[in-house]
Amino acid sequence: MTNTANQTAAIGRVLIAVLFLMSGIGKIAAPAATQGFIASAGLPAPLLAYIGSTLIEVGGSLLLILGYRVRAVAAGMAVFTMITAFVFHTNFANPDMMVHFFKNVAITGGLLQVVAYGAGAFSLDARRAPRETVASSKQPQPLSA
Numbered sequence: 001m002t003n004t005a006n007q008t009a010a011i012g013r014v015l016i017a018v019l020f021l022m023s024g025i026g027k028i029a030a031p032a033a034t035q036g037f038i039a040s041a042g043l044p045a046p047l048l049a050y051i052g053s054t055l056i057e058v059g060g061s062l063l064l065i066l067g068y069r070v071r072a073v074a075a076g077m078a079v080f081t082m083i084t085a086f087v088f089h090t091n092f093a094n095p096d097m098m099v100h101f102f103k104n105v106a107i108t109g110g111l112l113q114v115v116a117y118g119a120g121a122f123s124l125d126a127r128r129a130p131r132e133t134v135a136s137s138k139q140p141q142p143l144s145a
Helices: 003-029 031-040 046-066 070-088 095-117 124-128 131-137
Strands: none
Touching: 003 031, 003 046, 003 095, 031 046, 046 070, 070 095
């Protein structure tokens, strides 16, 4: 993979991660409001859901930015993103909710690209790879069938 492609892959990971990081920081800044929103959706244990979602958003975004175990992290975040779409954004009578639902679907698509092709050269994943595989990790490798 060219240097430009590796840079683009890293920028893409960061852009996806920033969305989750900002959301997680927003949850930390307003825990009561976040838990109230979770409770209004009818989810049990709003405190547990708050803690879990905050950890996923902040922790997962930082791991994506660093490029550490990105395939597993992106897969987990893709599942989380689709769950939130189906729990919080299915009132399609409200056009805003439909936009949020399909935004989550699109984000999931981006995360699945990370799952499929990995972190690329500018990542901790590439740095921790054995020396003989570093050259191949510079080019995103699709998952084997």
